[in-house]
Amino acid sequence: MKTSQRLGAALAASIFATAAVSQEHAHGDHDALLTPYTNTGSIATPLTYIEKYADIPDASAGIPIDPDKGYAVVDLGDGAYFVTEGVYQVMFIEHDDGLILADAPPNIGSRLLTAAEEIAPGKPITHMIYSHAHVDHIGFAAEIAATFPDVEIVAHALTLDKLERAGDARRPLPSVTFDTEGKVFEFNVGGQALSLTYPAPNHQHGNIEIWHEASSTLMLIDVVFPGWMMWRRLALAEDIPGTFDTIRSLNDRYDFETLIAGHVGRPGTKADVDLQVEFMTDLHNAAAGALGSVTPGETVNPEDLANPWAVFDNYIDRVVIECVNTLTPNWEDRMAGFDVYIYDQCLAMEQSIRIDGSSL
Structure with missing residues (x-):
């Protein structure tokens, strides 16, 4: 049995044994004063109003956005372009007869059409590639398709499955799909070559890597956050162990210059991937250490010992606080948004260790 499995079995037995200690206590008074956990550190806990979050480190700052245009375009060479409005990112590839657009976030919206005309005046968007199914990344696709009715949409078969279930008119169904895992789907059009790969389950089942070798550009969405703490709960990853594996292998599998x-507001680099691998390794170790060192049942009101949900909630709260306190000294100044989502990350990580058996 793996260490994580033994840990999970032992703590579950301990928690429910603790909860069974007293079945005779009456329910507590809900008007009792709220008391914070004694070991809460300098980072504010969730559901706490924060007047001012930590400043963004210079290394995490985005590229300048022209306020009149509302977006920025970076020429990556060999027909590849990076476009952002400061929060979301897409890739354009110019080919002989038009443009390939990878993703269509509604947050950028009609500015995608303006950027397309700026990049390749008079050329249509002939193809769209969906990185994955989430509406915040492809929710403007219907508008692209309405403007360019002949556009061909490419995605992984798992993305098609999700979109068929969703029945969302904002996200037209792809007309070209592939269903290989770990194998490359070669996509060639108008003198441009792209390699599409579904590495394994990660952020979302079907979330693919889009590789443009000519410009040394890799597109992989919602997995690495250059210079920033990941979005809450490890970016809502559907498969946390798979996300770990994908990130750890990224720099070895691709010789990219731009991610x-x-x-966030700038492209990424291999150094950004290394930084996130280092953080996630520390996160895993901090959560595992807290799961092993925090004792279930301590500090629980005796009148709540018959309530296993309360006992478990108290235990997990203290595990998460211990995890946050362990990480804060080394990480609070190294990643933008650390103070915003570090509790979410520790909560997601301890759960993955207990439930998925995540181990490094």
Whole structure:
């Protein structure tokens, strides 16, 4: 049995044994004063109003956005372009007869059409590639299709499955799909070559890597957040162990110079991937250490010992606080948004260790 499995079995037995200690206590008084956990550190806990979050480190700042245009375009060479409005990111590839657009976030919206005309005046968007099914990344696709009715949409078969279930008119169904895992789907049009790969379950089942070798550009969405703490709960990853595996292998599998990661205001680099691997390794170790060192049942009101949900909630709260306190000294100044989502990350990580058996 793996260490994580033994840990999970032992703590579950301990928690429910603690909860069974007293079945005779009456329910507590809900008007009792609220008392914070004694070891809460300097980072504010969730559902706490924050007047001012930590400043963004210079290394995490986005590229300048022209306020008149509302977006920025970066020429990556060999027909590849990075476009952002400061929060979301897409890639354009110019080919002989038009443009390929990878993702269509509604947050950028009609500015995608303006950027397309700026990049390749008079050329149509002939193809769209969906990185994955989430509406915040492809929710403007219907508008693209309405403007260019002949556009061909490419996605992984798992993305098609999700979109068929959703029945969302904002996200037209792809007309070209592939269903290989770990194998490359070669996509060639108008003198441009793209390699599409579904590495394994990660952020979302069907979330693919889009590789443009000519410009050394890799697009992988919602997995790496250049210079930033990941979005809450490890970016809502459907498969946390798979996300770990994908990130750890990224720099070895691709010789990229530019990473289009989907969020924040600048492209990423191999150094950004290394930083996130280092953080996630520390996160895993901090959560595992807290799960093993925090004792279930301590500090629980004796009148709540018959309530296993309360006992478990108290235990997990203290595990998460211990995890946050362990990480804060080394990380609070190294990633933008650390103070915003570090509790979410510790909560997601301890759960993955207990439930998925995540181990490094």
